[in-house]
Amino acid sequence: DRVVDDYLQVIQELDTDINEVEAEVFDEDTENPAQRIYRLSRAVVHLHQAVVPLEVPVDELARGTHPVIPEPIRPYFRDVHDHLLREMSRIHAFRELLANVLSANVTQAGYRQNEDVRKISAWAAIIAVPTLISGIYGMNFEHMPELSWRFGYPFALSLMAALCVALYLQFRRSGWL
Numbered sequence: 001d002r003v004v005d006d007y008l009q010v011i012q013e014l015d016t017d018i019n020e021v022e023a024e025v026f027d028e029d030t031e032n033p034a035q036r037i038y039r040l041s042r043a044v045v046h047l048h049q050a051v052v053p054l055e056v057p058v059d060e061l062a063r064g065t066h067p068v069i070p071e072p073i074r075p076y077f078r079d080v081h082d083h084l085l086r087e088m089s090r091i092h093a094f095r096e097l098l099a100n101v102l103s104a105n106v107t108q109a110g111y112r113q114n115e116d117v118r119k120i121s122a123w124a125a126i127i128a129v130p131t132l133i134s135g136i137y138g139m140n141f142e143h144m145p146e147l148s149w150r151f152g153y154p155f156a157l158s159l160m161a162a163l164c165v166a167l168y169l170q171f172r173r174s175g176w177l
Helices: 002-023 032-065 071-137 152-174
Strands: none
Touching: 002 032, 002 071, 032 071, 071 152
16 A cells, blocks of 8 residues: 555656646747656656556455455455556556657647748748849849949849838738748
8 A cells, every 4th residue: 555655646746747848848938848758758657667567466465366365454455456546547648648748749849840941931032032133133234224224223222122121021911920
């Protein structure tokens, strides 16, 4: 009974840790908690390995298959067996929950990465516009009508600025920036 009750304290501490790491996964300010999730998963596996072997002997003691155990004590072993089964059930639930939390963490990391890629792509598109225009005018063609026009240079700069601002506003409106 004492051993099983001591496992209950460990399970309660694991439950607290799992709840904390679950909150960390969905907190935008927290770094990636994958390492902590893995450590908790290992702790749950070790606890599972310690608890599961007790089930058969405690069940045998609870059913009274050992003649050395007096009848008045058997209900206590049934109580211990019930506690043990509940703890094993919680351990199994922890394993599933940690697998789901890890999956959610991977999904969140992918989502954040997609957000970063969108921002980088938007800025690259904005930078591409003046690069394209300046690249065309940097080819030194002789027969470009704008080259002899007095306002050709200010017009090209204004066009670059206007297109960059228009792209910035469009990306901002679409949520990419």
